[in-house]
Amino acid sequence: MSLNKNKISIYFFLFFFSFVFAQERVTTVDSTTTESLDEVVVTGQINPTSIKKSVHNVIVINRKQIEQVAANNLADLLNFNLNLNIIPNAQTGRSTISFFGLDSEYFNILIDNIPMVSDNGFGNNIDLTQINLDNIERIEIVEGAMGVEYGANAVSGVINIITKKSIDNDWRIQAYLQEETVSDEYAWFDQGRHIQSLSVTHNINDKWMAKIGANRNDFAGFLNNREGKNYYENDGLRGYEWLPKEQLTTNALINYKGNNFKLVYKFEYFNEIINFYDTAVRANIDTENQTSNPSATDKIYTTNRFVNNINVDGKFKSGANYNASLSYQQQERDLNEFNYYILSRERTNETDETYQSSKVLFSKGTVGNLIKSDAFNFQLGYEARYMEGFDTEASGSITQQAKTNTQTNLALFSTAEYNLTQKFSLRPGVRYEYNTLFDSKFLGSLSARYLMNKGFELRGNVGTSYRVPNFEELYYYFVDSNHDVQGNEDLNPENGYSAFLNLKKRSWLHNFSMVNNLKISYLDVSDKIDLAIVNDTPLQYQYINIDKYKLVGFTLENTLQKENFSFNLGATLQGISRINNSEANSNDDFLYNLQLNTSASYYLEPWKTGFTLLLKYNGEQEQYYATGTDTDGNSTFSLSKTEAYSWVDASVKKSFLDRKIDVTIGARNLFDVTNVNVSNSATGGTHSTTNSSLLLGYGRSFYLKLLYNLNF
Numbered sequence: 212m213s214l215n216k217n218k219i220s221i222y223f224f225l226f227f228f229s230f231v232f233a234q235e236r237v238t239t240v241d242s243t244t245t246e247s248l249d250e251v252v253v254t255g256q257i258n259p260t261s262i263k264k265s266v267h268n269v270i271v272i273n274r275k276q277i278e279q280v281a282a283n284n285l286a287d288l289l290n291f292n293l294n295l296n297i298i299p300n301a302q303t304g305r306s307t308i309s310f311f312g313l314d315s316e317y318f319n320i321l322i323d324n325i326p327m328v329s330d331n332g333f334g335n336n337i338d339l340t341q342i343n344l345d346n347i348e349r350i351e352i353v354e355g356a357m358g359v360e361y362g363a364n365a366v367s368g369v370i371n372i373i374t375k376k377s378i379d380n381d382w383r384i385q386a387y388l389q390e391e392t393v394s395d396e397y398a399w400f401d402q403g404r405h406i407q408s409l410s411v412t413h414n415i416n417d418k419w420m421a422k423i424g425a426n427r428n429d430f431a432g433f434l435n436n437r438e439g440k441n442y443y444e445n446d447g448l449r450g451y452e453w454l455p456k457e458q459l460t461t462n463a464l465i466n467y468k469g470n471n472f473k474l475v476y477k478f479e480y481f482n483e484i485i486n487f488y489d490t491a492v493r494a495n496i497d498t499e500n501q502t503s504n505p506s507a508t509d510k511i512y513t514t515n516r517f518v519n520n521i522n523v524d525g526k527f528k529s530g531a532n533y534n535a536s537l538s539y540q541q542q543e544r545d546l547n548e549f550n551y552y553i554l555s556r557e558r559t560n561e562t563d564e565t566y567q568s569s570k571v572l573f574s575k576g577t578v579g580n581l582i583k584s585d586a587f588n589f590q591l592g593y594e595a596r597y598m599e600g601f602d603t604e605a606s607g608s609i610t611q612q613a614k615t616n617t618q619t620n621l622a623l624f625s626t627a628e629y630n631l632t633q634k635f636s637l638r639p640g641v642r643y644e645y646n647t648l649f650d651s652k653f654l655g656s657l658s659a660r661y662l663m664n665k666g667f668e669l670r671g672n673v674g675t676s677y678r679v680p681n682f683e684e685l686y687y688y689f690v691d692s693n694h695d696v697q698g699n700e701d702l703n704p705e706n707g708y709s710a711f712l713n714l715k716k717r718s719w720l721h722n723f724s725m726v727n728n729l730k731i732s733y734l735d736v737s738d739k740i741d742l743a744i745v746n747d748t749p750l751q752y753q754y755i756n757i758d759k760y761k762l763v764g765f766t767l768e769n770t771l772q773k774e775n776f777s778f779n780l781g782a783t784l785q786g787i788s789r790i791n792n793s794e795a796n797s798n799d800d801f802l803y804n805l806q807l808n809t810s811a812s813y814y815l816e817p818w819k820t821g822f823t824l825l826l827k828y829n830g831e832q833e834q835y836y837a838t839g840t841d842t843d844g845n846s847t848f849s850l851s852k853t854e855a856y857s858w859v860d861a862s863v864k865k866s867f868l869d870r871k872i873d874v875t876i877g878a879r880n881l882f883d884v885t886n887v888n889v890s891n892s893a894t895g896g897t898h899s900t901t902n903s904s905l906l907l908g909y910g911r912s913f914y915l916k917l918l919y920n921l922n923f
Contacts (some may be wrong), residue, residue, distance in 0.1 A: 253324070254351040254371040255360050257579050257590045257628055258532070266628070266638045266658040268670055268713045268730065270352040277344055279812060279823040280862055281389060281875045281916045283406055283428055285320075285350075285372075286339035290858055291827045293766055293783045293806050294354065294732075297339065301433070301453040301906050304485045304512075305338040310367040311354070311734055311762050312787045312804075317366040317678055317707070319357070323374055323477075324575070325520055326361070328540035330567040331602040331682045335364040341481060341514070343426050343460040345408055348375045354732070355709040358654035358676030359624055359640035362594060365676045366707030366736060376466050376475055377420060380922040383412040387918035393433050393453075394885075394910030404914075405429040420466040428458040432486075433909040435885065440488050443505040443553040450488035453909050458483045472525035481516040492553070509551040516542040530583055535576035543568045568615075569600040589627035596620040605683035605698075614686055619647045626656075634662040640674075649704050652677060666717040671710075678705040684740050684754040695751040696742070703756050708735045723773045732764035741791065759790040763801065775814035782807045789835065798835055798848060805830035819866040823877075828857045836891065853905060854888045875916040883911040 252269045253259045262269060272288065282288040286306040290297045296309040307315035319334040320327050320342070326334030327342070350372050357365040390397075391404035399405075410424030432455030442449045459482045467474040487510040496503045517540065524534040544567040549558040577592035601615045624642035631637065642654040656674035663669060680702040687698035709732070716727040739758035745751050768781035786801035807828040814821040832853045862877030886904035 252351050253373065254321075254353050254369065255357060257588055257626060263662075263668070264660075266636060266660045266670065267353050267672060268711070268715075268728075270354075272350040272352070274348055277347060277350075278873075278875070279821060279864060280825065280860060281877060281914055282344055283389065283426075284340050284344060285342040285370075287879075288344065288350075289339070291808055291810065291825045291860070292352070293768070293781050293808055293827075294764065294785070295352075296829065299907065301909075302487075304340070304454050304456045304483075306340050307336065307338065308370075311732065311764065312785060313367045313734070313736070313760070313762075316681060317364060317736075319361050319365040319369040321361070321369060321371045323475075323520065323522060323536075324371060325522075325536055325538045325573060328516065328518070328542045328569050328571050330514070330542055330544050331569055331600060331605065332364075333540075333569065333571050333573075333596065333598055334361070335678075336681070340456075341458070341483060341516070342372070343428075343458075343481075345410060345424060345426050345460075346374050346422070346462060346464070348373045354730075355672055355711045355734075356656070356674035356676040356707050358674060358707070359626060359642045359656040361676075362622055362642065362644060362654075363620070363677055363679050363704070366678055366705075366709070367734065374464070374477070375422075376464070377468075378412050378414060378922075381414050382921070382923050383410075384921040385410050385412075385918065387916060389914060389916040391879075391914035392912045393431065394435070394883075394912060396431075396434060398431075400431075402431050402434075404431065404912075406916075418468055420464075420468075422462075422464040422466075424462050426458075426460045428460075430456050430458075432456075435909065440486075441553055441556075443492055445492040445494065445505075447490045449490050449492055449507065452906070454485050454487055456483060456485040469525075473523065475520075475522045477518070477520045479516070479518040481514070481518075483512075483514040485512040485514075486510075487512065495552075504552050504554055506550050506552045509549060511547040513545045513547070514542065515545075516540070531578060531580045533576070533578050536574065538571070538573040540571045540573070541569070564603070566603040567601070569598065571599075572597040586630045587627070589625060592624050594620075594622040594624070600682075602682035602686075605681070605687055616682075616686070617647075621645045624654075636660050646679075649679065652704070668713075668715040668717070670713040670715070672713075673710045674708075676707045676709075678707065678736075680704065680740055680754070687754070695749065697751075697753050699754045702740060702754060703738055705739050705756070706737045708737075709733065720771070723771050725772075726768075726770040728766075728768040728770075730764070730766040730768075732762065732766065734760070734762040736760040743791075757791060759788075761788040761790075761801075762786065775816060777810075777812045779808070779810045781809070802833040802835075802850075804832045819870070821864045823860075823862045823864070825860045826857065829855060831855045849891065852890045854890075856884050856887045856907065857882050858884065858908075871920055873916075873918040873920065875914075875918070877914055879912045879914070880908050881911055884908045885910050 250262050250271055251259045252262055252265055252271060254269060255267050256265060277288060280288065286297055289295055294311055297306055298309050299306040308318050310318045315336050320337045327337055329337045350370060352368065352370050354368045357369050361369055386409045389406035393403050397403035406428050408426040410422065412422040414420050432451040433453030435452035437451055438448045462477065462479040465476045489507040489509055492505050492507050494503050494505055520536065520538045522536045526532045543565050545563065545565050547561065547563050549561040551558055573596050575594045577590050579590040580588060598618045599615065622642055622644040624640065626638060626640035629637045638658040640656040644652045654675045658672045661669045683698065684702055685698045685700055687696065689696045712731040714729045718725045737759055738756040739760050740754055740756055741758045742752050743755050743757055745753045762785060764783060764785045766783040771778040783806045784803060786803045788799050788801045790799045791797040808826065810825045812821060812823045834851050835848045836851045859881040860877065860879050861881060862875055864873060864875040866873050885908055886906050889903045889905050
């Protein structure tokens with residue numbers, strides 16, 4: 212605990228110093244001299260626009276930042292953002308997002324404004340480790356409900372991944388190798404992480420560009436005192452703490468660029484293989500021959516994803532512009548289960564099934580700039596989705612029936628932007644959605660931006676979105692002599708509302724540009740779905756709409772930049788209230804959590820070398836959990852506390868031979884975090900405390916990346 216207190220003290224010292232220092236000898240920033248002001252964003256915009264002119268507060272992660280930390284997938288990159296946590300699951304291989312305290316069901320991930328398919332969803336519930344970053348230009352994050360622009364499941368925000376679509380030369384060939392340790396485990400093939408990548412891009416002529424690429428990411432698993440695949444003692448030590456998996460991502464892109472017309476076609480194939488080795492070992496003793504042939508029930512999970520995206524945009528002679536996207540995506544997860552004889556390495560009793568499947572046909576189009584006016588602009592749009600899929604795991608381990616379901620969603624939306632003055636603009640929006648499974652929805656939003664004197668910018672956003680129930684909540688079925696847990700096909704979508712207020716100050720301090728950003732956040736989710744007792748005798752559980760969720764948050768971010776130097780320092784305080792309307796003893800108190808982050812980067816031009824340091828502190832987190840029942844049979848609750856922890860990454864990147872070769876060395880998780888303690892403090896006549904642990908990482912790891920970049 213004293214170590215965490217010392218870390219907090221260091222953070223607050225830096226934070227206070229940065230904030231006070233920013234108030235002295237400042238002048239207004241000239242927008243033409245600060246590169247970040249001119250960075251163009253597209254997420255949630257009528258037209259591509261600069262960050263300063265955007266009505267939304269858009270967080271941008273550019274290509275330089277991705278390369279500084281040698282991030283291969285989205286899980287490598289996002290762990291240091293405030294209000295956002297990466298939630299890994301070592302036994303499924305998945306890593307998902309918790310944003311403003313809400314899980315990945317409430318958050319949309321887009322690629323070039325098109326939602327991404329997952330095993331049993333579309334746009335939400337995405338495994339971040341499956342999103343490769345090789346072909347990414349930048350990442351845009353918008354906080355808060357974005358239902359008008361993106362519809363369902365955009366309650367807490369969206370991440371829009373923008374891919375590269377052009378190069379400056381005729382040819383670009385890029386290849387790299389990346390080797391990483393997994394904690395202190397590393398070997399050429401059997402341990403560690405091994406990444407290989409190759410991409411070739413060619414400007415065929417002034418109008419056509421083509422690109423192909425492939426990336427292989429081999430994660431050999433994390434033993435952490437386990438004994439691996441070929442261990443045959445039945446003492447719980449067989450297998451891996453963190454499951455091994457191998458990923459292959461291939462992609463192709465064709466880009467046509469005319470005078471007033473652009474067309475982009477992108478194809479992607481993704482394959483992932485995850486190996487599960489059971490800890491329970493059967494001895495299989497042959498008493499007659501006095502031999503044994505131990506075996507275990509092992510599993511191989513195989514995911515295949517196909518993506519076909521077409522996007523066109525252009526301008527009419529009238530000056531109006533249009534944009535249209537068409538996408539067909541398919542993702543399946545197959546299970547191969549078998550009896551594995553450890554000594555003879557033979558398989559028997561093999562079974563194969565596809566137990567998760569999603570197929571999506573998606574189309575979206577907009578028409579904007581319909582009126583030639585500097586003071587007013589509006590956009591009309593449509594969106595159509597057809598989804599088909601099943602999840603046998605979510606349908607129940609007893610039935611194991613692949614219950615295929617379909618869903619069609621049609622939407623019309625419109626947004627307008629009023630520039631009442633050069634400094635003050637309003638942006639209202641409305642959306643109507645028709646869904647074949649749920650009642651129609653009207654969604655609305657209102658955003659405002661006011662550019663004040665002395666570099667101050669004020670933004671406010673209110674918006675709505677909703678979350679549709681997932682497969683488990685709708686169709687889960689697990690009923691036997693001891694259990695009765697069922698989904699509910701009559702569930703209603705959860706309704707989400709958010710309000711954000713953002714005050715930003717841009718200024719100069721000597722030769723440094725400074726940005727100070729204060730954000731106040733409010734999220735409210737009603738009709739939240741939870742598993743509840745619907746019958747006492749016999750005991751029956753069912754998913755129903757009974758809960759509420761509220762969040763209030765205060766975030767302060769500070770950025771200091773000068774030429775090749777950048778320093779960032781931020782803090783956020785979140786208060787979360789969870790209310791269960793069916794429980795007499797439920798507590799609606801706000802439980803608060805503190806996050807702090809800082810980053811620093813410096814590029815030494817004579818050495819062609821960049822240095823990067825990233826740090827994030829996650830404070831103690833509390834949550835109520837059920838401990839039993841009172842004399843009236845109502846559930847009683849107590850606090851569960853997850854201890855504070857910190858992540859630190861560091862890297863050095865050096866270029867050789869006129870930037871043809873880049874070498875990056877670095878370390879992840881320098882504080883060596885693996886498990887954090889979770890204490891469950893029970894209350895009642897006899898006070899007791901039980902402790903468990905939450906697996907968050909696989910310890911301190913080191914990496915080396917060698918990249919070759921040829922342009923001609």
